Amino acid sequence: MAKAEKKPKVLFTPDELFEMREAEEDQIEEEKKYKMQKPRMRIPRKIAKGDIIRVQVKISHPIRTGLRFTPIGTFVRGRAPFYIRLVEVFYGGELVTKLEPNSATSDDPLLGFHLRADKEAPIRIVFTNHRDDQSEVSRMVKFTAN
Numbered sequence: 001m002a003k004a005e006k007k008p009k010v011l012f013t014p015d016e017l018f019e020m021r022e023a024e025e026d027q028i029e030e031e032k033k034y035k036m037q038k039p040r041m042r043i044p045r046k047i048a049k050g051d052i053i054r055v056q057v058k059i060s061h062p063i064r065t066g067l068r069f070t071p072i073g074t075f076v077r078g079r080a081p082f083y084i085r086l087v088e089v090f091y092g093g094e095l096v097t098k099l100e101p102n103s104a105t106s107d108d109p110l111l112g113f114h115l116r117a118d119k120e121a122p123i124r125i126v127f128t129n130h131r132d133d134q135s136e137v138s139r140m141v142k143f144t145a146n
Contacts, residue, residue, distance in 0.1 A: 011073045018068070022076065027064060036061065036135035039127060041096040046144045050071065051117045057125050057137060058110045059084070075088045086128040091141075092121030117141050 012020070037106040039059040047053055061084055068078030098112065115123070124138040 012071050017071060024068065027062075028079060030103060031064065034062070034082075036127065036129065036133045038135055039137040039143065041125060041137045041139050043123065043141065047117050047141060049118065049143050052114050053117050053141075054112060054114045055089075055123060055125075056110065056138070057109065059106045059127050059135065061115055061129065062128070063103060063105050063107050063109075065129050068143070081130060083130055084109065084127055085130045086126075088126045088128075089113070089115075090124040091115060091124075092119055116144070 012083055035048050037060040039057050044051075044053050054096045062082060063084070064079075064082040065074040066079050066081035070076055081103045083103040083105060087101065088095060089097045089099075096115065099111070101109065120140070120142055121139050122138050124136060126134060126136040127136050
């Protein structure tokens, strides 16, 4: 006697699938209209030469993996991903670090890092998404008297 074939368990009703597809279509339309926002950067107010300072930068940017959940509970590639692919940090015109986030990064990421303030010069951070749109922010590091 042949064993009966197991049918995959359906996790979503047709109505739920319809709602999920509509939401995905809305996101795709939002992404087409999206223009990169200007990031915001925070550095300490008081900085002495040689201090190690904490730099924080936040950008408003949606992050989408491009994966779609199927009715049987698996993921398939549904569309192109939409995320920040490169963050470059310059201090005094010199590239000091480069980050390569991926689609697992959260929406509107807040990044923080430490930097030795050894000269009065601008910190410039450039964000590039997978469509090669760019946005940047710059702050001048100035030493203060203690």
